[in-house]
Amino acid sequence: MSYKCSRCKRDVTLDEYGGVRCPYCGHRVLLKERSRDIKEIDVE
Template identity: 90%
Template sequence: MSYKCSRCKRDVQIDEYGGVRCPYCGHRVLLKERSRDVKEVDAN
């Protein structure tokens, strides 16, 4: 999965067994990247 570190702002790839920690700065708060796709919903 693709995440971004909230401290150093680098892209981080983590696996589910390696733990949740930025490999660059060691920070433990990672933000999940959102897709840029626009979703349209019919509002009837």
């Protein structure tokens, strides 16, 4: 999973045992990056 730190804005990849913390600045709030794919829904 790809995340972005809300403080330093760097890309962060979490490993299973590292916990939820930015390895660059130590901040604990990470934002999950959303895909840029556009999904179309057919509504009838």
